[in-house]
Amino acid sequence: EAGVVQSPRYKIIEKKQPVAFWCNPISGHNTLYWYLQNLGQGPELLIRYENEEAVDDSQLPKDRFSAERLKGVDSTLKIQPAELGDSAVYLCASSAGTGARGGELFFGEGSRLTVL
Amino acid sequence: QKEVEQDPGPLSVPEGAIVSLNCTYSNSAFQYFMWYRQYSRKGPELLMYTYSSGNKEDGRFTAQVDKSSKYISLFIRDSQPSDSATYLCAMTPYNFNKFYFGSGTKLNVKP
Numbered sequence: 001e002a003g004v005v006q007s008p009r010y011k012i013i014e015k016k017q018p019v020a021f022w023c024n025p026i027s028g029h030n031t032l033y034w035y036l037q038n039l040g041q042g043p044e045l046l047i048r049y050e051n052e053e054a055v056d057d058s059q060l061p062k063d064r065f066s067a068e069r070l071k072g073v074d075s076t077l078k079i080q081p082a083e084l085g086d087s088a089v090y091l092c093a094s095s096a097g098t099g100a101r102g103g104e105l106f107f108g109e110g111s112r113l114t115v116l
Numbered sequence: 117q118k119e120v121e122q123d124p125g126p127l128s129v130p131e132g133a134i135v136s137l138n139c140t141y142s143n144s145a146f147q148y149f150m151w152y153r154q155y156s157r158k159g160p161e162l163l164m165y166t167y168s169s170g171n172k173e174d175g176r177f178t179a180q181v182d183k184s185s186k187y188i189s190l191f192i193r194d195s196q197p198s199d200s201a202t203y204l205c206a207m208t209p210y211n212f213n214k215f216y217f218g219s220g221t222k223l224n225v226k227p
Contacts, residue, residue: 004159040124042204042217043160056214091159095212105152105206105215107159 002026004108006092012114018080021111025073025094032069033105034077035091043091049075079113087115119143122205122218130226135192139205139218142186146207146216149181151190154202154220163203164190195225 005024013019025032030051035043046065048056051072060067064083069075079086089110096104122139129135137151148167152160164179166172166188172179178191188207192199205218 040219042120042122042206042219044217045214048214093159104150104162104165105160107161109157109159112157 004092004094004106006090006108006111008111009109010112010114012116013082014116015084016081018078019082019113020079021077021090021092021113023075023077023092023108025075025092026106029094029096029106030072031095032075033093033095034067034075035093035107037089037091037110039088043093046077046090082113082115084115087113089113117142118219119216120205120207120218123221124219126222126224128224128226129195131195131197133195133225135195135199135223135225137190137192137203137205137221137223139188139207140186141188141207141216143207143209143216144183144186145209147210148208148212149179149188150206150208150215151177151179152204152206152217154204156201160204192223195223197225197227199223200225 032049034046037043047060049069067077089112091110093105093107120141151164153163154160166179169181169183176193180189202220202222204220208215
């Protein structure tokens with residue numbers, strides 16, 4: 001079974017440029033998460049989707065960040081314009097979202113962003 | 117104050133040592149407690165999963181939860197160089213609506 005797939009793995013851009021990250025979750029997983037992980041820190045939630053609906057985007061900086069999950073499968077996270085402080089790893093995760101196993105998050109390898 | 121506190125380490129031990137990793141938390145609503153392992157430049161992967169208080173053992177790994185003290189632990193017996201990674205604790209309320217992660221403890225097991 002394929003895991004969570006993210007692209008690109010690495011991205012280097014200049015500040016004020018736009019950037020987009022793509023995530024393909026595990027087949028059948030209705031719940032999809034985007035997390036931000038700074039160096040030496042744990043993942044912090046940006047947005048959580050249940051199917052197509054963003055059910056928790058309270059931590060998403062909406063002035064520059066946007067996300068979508070069309071058809072309840074793949075998702076994209078966009079930053080426009082990027083700032084120096086956005087340099088971090090952007091992790092996508094998915095889960096079955098039901099019962100006790102809803103607690104198991106499956107993470108992708110992350111997209112590492114460097115803003116110069 | 118963060119909801120989950122975790123000593124960042126780094127922790128360096130010789131091969132074969134017993135390792136103890138810990139987290140404390142403040143939210144009594146947390147019901148599910150997890151440990152994730154994250155290798156360098158990889159995403160976290162679930163290692164152990166415990167509901168409420170008690171112990172759970174899986175091979176060389178033992179997870180303990182003490183809800184009265186709001187304290188969780190992960191023990192690694194007979195540690196191996198392949199255990200070298202960052203260990204993240206995580207916890208969530210019963211409805212899984214949000215996961216709270218510790219900052220991670222970096223472990224280095226020396227051959």
